[in-house]
Amino acid sequence: MAISRDDVLAWIRAFAQIIEENNEYLTNLDREIGDADHGANMNRGFKAVMTKLPTLETGDIPSILKGVGMTLLSSVGGASGPLYSTVFMQLSKTFAGKEQLELADWCAGWEAAEQGVQMRGKAVPGEKTMVDAMQPALDALKEAVAQNLPIGEGLRKSADAAHEGMLATIPLVARKGRASYLGERSANHQDPGATSTYFLLDSAAKTWANC
């Protein structure tokens, strides 16, 4: 089995749903160490994506992902707009010419996404950002590819690693983004961006569990 075009669409819909359900939760996390808009911004972006999706559905996997990235760029704003846009644009670029995705393809896409986010955000692991969820997820994916694990199992491991990475942001002092202005006061709070990144990977693992 592999991840099909329809599976990709299902994942985007599932993530939009999770963002809507966790709008307030993400905003509250952001209220503690940022500017109280992460949930609202992500929800606005993925609502725009859901509106746009019918016009994207007929395309192939790369064009769907590119359409999502472009929509996020013009609807989210803040830092999460360019960063999440970069995730989807990098996935799209990496999957050029692919009709369906194997775990190795997804791993390569996620690696490109992670590098893109690091470059755009000038962030490295350990600075209390979404990179702290992306990096362990990538490591888990690479290991799963090396072990030839089934797609669903590899994705579950990467989502679990992202979850650990998300929790590991709690003691960190922020070095990037608005939370960095709090200095030591940013410790003991979970990073909102790492949290939404975990949701992204968790919804992939759930949607593609049987791929």
Added chain:
Amino acid sequence: MKKLINKPEDVVLEELQGIELAHPDIVKVFYDPNYIVRADAPVKGKVGLVSGGGSGHEPMHGGFVGMGMLDAACPGAVFTSPTPDQMLEATKAVNGGAGVLHIVKNYTGDVMNFEMAADLAKEEGIEVESVVVDDDVAVKDSTWTAGRRGVGLTVLMEKIVGAAAEEGRSLKEVADLARKVNAQGRSMGMALTSCVVPHVGKPSFDLPEDEMEIGIGIHGEPGRVRMKLEPADKVTEMLLTPVVEDLPFKAGDEVLLFVNSMGGTPLIELYIIYRKAVQMLEAKGIKVTRHLIGPYITSLEMAGASITLLKLDADLTKLWDAPVKTAGMRWGI
């Protein structure tokens, strides 16, 4: 939450509609993507100035669009950076053939979105330069943070650089001038109360009745120190001293002193702060030759104030005095 709004999601749209109805002689308003340009844009042969940022800081930036100041402003959602498509359209709309300068406040989102917009505009053959404002001395350790924030100095930069562009100076000259203003100005702010972001509906932070937050930003993000409330003179000292020491401003300097309201603090209190600040500066031999007092870069209904000092010279003083006609600032016309 008590606010004079209709629906939280319509706040920015309805504000823009109001601006469009109020100031047709000064600006044109475009929707989806949202941006405001001066009524006679593009001005042929003039460098175009584009700024933008989250809404909630009114009159900045939309109120500073017009003759002698900005050519365009891109309003984002409340406290959220605007998006590259807005900035790109605004850049195209004000490009009079002499290039476009982006004035960007140093926040992670603003910088990233303006970078992407500048890349897109360059791909379309428009010459773009960007200047980042980062004047907030409250951020001590800029190596370990996203860097100093762009606050009060942004207003002064937009006025001074706007006058220079109006004079017909080149893109390089205008960009260099903006960097010079950034190098010669410093700010620090404080809050007495939090603000309430409309779509959040509750205070951005909790500040007890008898406490204040020193070193506040303009987005309701908490500042550097929380402490018991002090009288205005003491608070003025706490704001002005780090500003003076940071540059440092020295005896013999001529300065513009800008006392800004965060939105909820009335003029009566700003004049009390201004009075003490002038006394302190005079005692140090620093001469206040120009001033600005009022709500120019606000944080919704937050009560509090900020102090900005800009070191002046003959050129900056002349540009500050030059005519300006915008919704938020006008003189000399």
